[in-house]
Amino acid sequence: MTPTVQIEGSVGRVILSGQFDFSAHREFRQVCESIIANADIKEVLVDFQNVNYLDSSALGMLLLLKEKIAAASKTLALVNCRDTVKQVLEIACFGKIFTIR
Amino acid sequence: MKILVVDDTEAILLLISRFVEALGHQALIARNGQEAINVWRQEQPDLVLMDVMMPVMSGPEASVQIKAEAGATWVPIVFVTGVGEENALADAIERGADDYINKPVNFRVLEAKLKAFGRTLDLNRKVREQSQTLADYYERAEEEKRVVRHLMDQMVNSERLADPQFDYWLSPAESLSGDLIAAARTPGQALHILLADGIGHGLTAALNVLPLTQPFYSMTEKGYSITDILFEMNAKIRQVLPIGRFVCVSLISIDEVGGTVEIWNAGMPPIQILDQQRQVVRVCSSSNLPLGIVPSHSLDLVPERIYYKQPGYIVAYSDGLVEARNAGKAEFGLPTLLDSLSQSDDRQMLARVQAEFLQFLDGEQHHDDVSLVVARFGMDVQAAKTELEVQAVEARFDEISADFNLLAECSWRYSLILSAQELRYVNTIPFMMSFVKEIKSLAHVQSDVFLILTELFVNALDHGLLLLDSAIKTQPDGMEEYLAQRAERLANLQEGRIEIDLMGLKYKDAEVLKIRVKDSGEGFDWSNAFQTPVSHTSHPSTAFGRGISLVRALSLKVQFNGLGNEVEVYYLPAPSPKH
Numbered sequence: 001m002t003p004t005v006q007i008e009g010s011v012g013r014v015i016l017s018g019q020f021d022f023s024a025h026r027e028f029r030q031v032c033e034s035i036i037a038n039a040d041i042k043e044v045l046v047d048f049q050n051v052n053y054l055d056s057s058a059l060g061m062l063l064l065l066k067e068k069i070a071a072a073s074k075t076l077a078l079v080n081c082r083d084t085v086k087q088v089l090e091i092a093c094f095g096k097i098f099t100i101r
Numbered sequence: 102m103k104i105l106v107v108d109d110t111e112a113i114l115l116l117i118s119r120f121v122e123a124l125g126h127q128a129l130i131a132r133n134g135q136e137a138i139n140v141w142r143q144e145q146p147d148l149v150l151m152d153v154m155m156p157v158m159s160g161p162e163a164s165v166q167i168k169a170e171a172g173a174t175w176v177p178i179v180f181v182t183g184v185g186e187e188n189a190l191a192d193a194i195e196r197g198a199d200d201y202i203n204k205p206v207n208f209r210v211l212e213a214k215l216k217a218f219g220r221t222l223d224l225n226r227k228v229r230e231q232s233q234t235l236a237d238y239y240e241r242a243e244e245e246k247r248v249v250r251h252l253m254d255q256m257v258n259s260e261r262l263a264d265p266q267f268d269y270w271l272s273p274a275e276s277l278s279g280d281l282i283a284a285a286r287t288p289g290q291a292l293h294i295l296l297a298d299g300i301g302h303g304l305t306a307a308l309n310v311l312p313l314t315q316p317f318y319s320m321t322e323k324g325y326s327i328t329d330i331l332f333e334m335n336a337k338i339r340q341v342l343p344i345g346r347f348v349c350v351s352l353i354s355i356d357e358v359g360g361t362v363e364i365w366n367a368g369m370p371p372i373q374i375l376d377q378q379r380q381v382v383r384v385c386s387s388s389n390l391p392l393g394i395v396p397s398h399s400l401d402l403v404p405e406r407i408y409y410k411q412p413g414y415i416v417a418y419s420d421g422l423v424e425a426r427n428a429g430k431a432e433f434g435l436p437t438l439l440d441s442l443s444q445s446d447d448r449q450m451l452a453r454v455q456a457e458f459l460q461f462l463d464g465e466q467h468h469d470d471v472s473l474v475v476a477r478f479g480m481d482v483q484a485a486k487t488e489l490e491v492q493a494v495e496a497r498f499d500e501i502s503a504d505f506n507l508l509a510e511c512s513w514r515y516s517l518i519l520s521a522q523e524l525r526y527v528n529t530i531p532f533m534m535s536f537v538k539e540i541k542s543l544a545h546v547q548s549d550v551f552l553i554l555t556e557l558f559v560n561a562l563d564h565g566l567l568l569l570d571s572a573i574k575t576q577p578d579g580m581e582e583y584l585a586q587r588a589e590r591l592a593n594l595q596e597g598r599i600e601i602d603l604m605g606l607k608y609k610d611a612e613v614l615k616i617r618v619k620d621s622g623e624g625f626d627w628s629n630a631f632q633t634p635v636s637h638t639s640h641p642s643t644a645f646g647r648g649i650s651l652v653r654a655l656s657l658k659v660q661f662n663g664l665g666n667e668v669e670v671y672y673l674p675a676p677s678p679k680h
Contacts, residue, residue: 022301055301055469056298056300056301056349057300057301059300059347060300060345060346060347061345063344063345063347063394064344064345067344067345090387091368091369091370091386091387091420092349092368092387092390092391093367093368093387093388093389093390093391094390096390096395097390097394097395
């Protein structure tokens with residue numbers, strides 16, 4: 001999977017697709033770093049619209065992202081979480097520490 | 102480059118070697134094939150410029166020999182050929198030579214060829230270095246895995262997993278498992294089962310779950326509750342793992358004496374509670390963040406509590422089991438798991454699931470670690486009780502008559518006084534158990550001592566100081582109500598104290614343990630509660646009665662003093678097993 005980025009004003013949207021697991025590690029990190037470095041972006045949305053599977057290492061990547069985004073004083077939300085993605089996030093109770101829309 | 106020039110014609114030899122030197126290379130010379138081999142052996146040149154026809158040994162013959170000796174190292178051999186040597190040349194190239202250049206030598210072409218070989222040699226060297234590094238890495242990784250596997254085997258303590266109360270199955274996706282199953286019993290014989298799943302699988306996942314074992318075993322042994330153990334495990338994980346790493350955990354406690362099951366689930370698939378017919382009666386879903394993400398004090402560590410009246414099963418598993426896919430991309434799934442459990446009989450539940458899982462995969466590998474625990478509850482409780490009562494009936498009557506009050510001499514003594522303020526937060530019994538563990542004559546009967554201490558302490562605190570009414574417990578949902586009241590009153594406790602003394606008394610050849618617990622409360626009418634002899638308390642109607650009869654069953658003598666706010670218990674440890 002190759003994450004793509006859409007920037008609208010101060011909102012940066014990271015659109016993921018397919019399987020979000022350890023194989024996506026490098027691309028995901030690169031995309032996130034570029035978004036964090038962009039001073040114009042205040043809110044980061046991770047879009048799961050096209051993701052059909054999410055594993056525990058993906059959850060780890062999200063935790064890392066959350067940490068970095070907080071350090072850069074931006075906000076983060078996980079959006080368009082459906083089916084399997086929603087289920088995995090629910091089991092891990094990530095709703096307690098992430099904004100999920 | 103270091104270049105070996107081979108030619109039997111002195112003039113050509115000189116000409117080529119000078120030219121090579123002029124290009125900035127180092128030139129070595131040989132006058133026939135045999136000499137070429139000798140020089141090659143000594144100097145290991147990077148490249149050879151070789152004449153074809155030479156006395157003693159021809160160029161092609163020498164080149165075959167050099168190529169053979171060089172093995173995996175690539176030594177380019179370029180033939181310098183005269184007219185009419187085409188056949189020998191073709192033959193030589195077939196047998197491993199790399200290129201040729203015609204005589205008379207065009208130096209512009211030779212220079213270009215040397216440059217080209219220089220580039221290829223660099224590339225070749227890089228590839229070889231990388232593959233060497235790769236091989237080193239591989240070896241090191243294998244060695245590391247071996248060490249971690251050993252470490253895990255040691256830390257997981259498979260001996261304690263051989264407990265008749267539960268069966269387990271763990272099938273790693275790689276040589277190392279990122280799923281962890283551990284089990285241990287508290288001094289009060291409650292069974293604690295830990296099922297954990299680290300991120301991913303293999304080495305890193307295995308390393309993630311390892312820090313859990315130490316707090317799990319040591320705190321269970323001292324009788325800490327699973328809430329306390331989870332608090333420590335989370336702190337440990339946060340301390341040792343980097344951000345982004347976490348561990349999904351379910352921790353289960355089965356207390357057959359109290360008839361309770363406690364379950365705490367963080368990030369693991371829903372734990373299924375089955376009845377005796379193996380039908381699902383309750384599901385304990387994850388309601389917590391996995392361990393290692395937020396500080397312990399912001400976690401809700403209170404487990405789901407089940408007070409069971411009927412026997413049943415607890416089924417816990419990792420996502421690797423239900424999410425495993427076969428060649429047709431179908432998922433094994435929870436329904437299949439539950440179905441195969443319901444169709445098997447008691448002792449074969451695990452074997453049946455394993456068989457169905459293998460059949461489902463049909464030779465495919467599963468890609469995540471698979472683990473499954475099936476624990477029983479409520480089945481051994483009758484046996485446990487009967488055993489306890491038989492022991493009680495066989496109590497040592499001769500010794501009961503002995504007047505322990507005369508035994509004023511004690512060989513050791515441990516006293517503890519806690520006031521309301523400490524009682525609010527000190528976890529008294531586990532704390533005292535770490536002392537009991539150190540006393541040689543008690544080490545093997547920790548479990549009895551733990552039970553007696555717990556009962557006496559709980560009586561003193563709950564009834565003496567907190568004035569809780571045991572009758573609440575008998576109502577429906579009474580236990581929850583009782584615990585809620587207890588927590589509230591304890592938090593607001595302003596006055597009162599509890600004294601606990603442990604003494605080792607010499608009696609004949611044995612050491613008798615005297616336990617004295619006194620609270621500052623008003624006491625109770627003990628003569629009334631205490632009239633019935635031990636053998637008639639085998640069906641206590643209240644939990645309170647069960648507590649006292651348990652202590653009486655275990656000890657030589659139980660004696661209430663004064664108002665009933667002070668109790669003395671004498672306990673004779675069974676002889677320690679001979680080694």
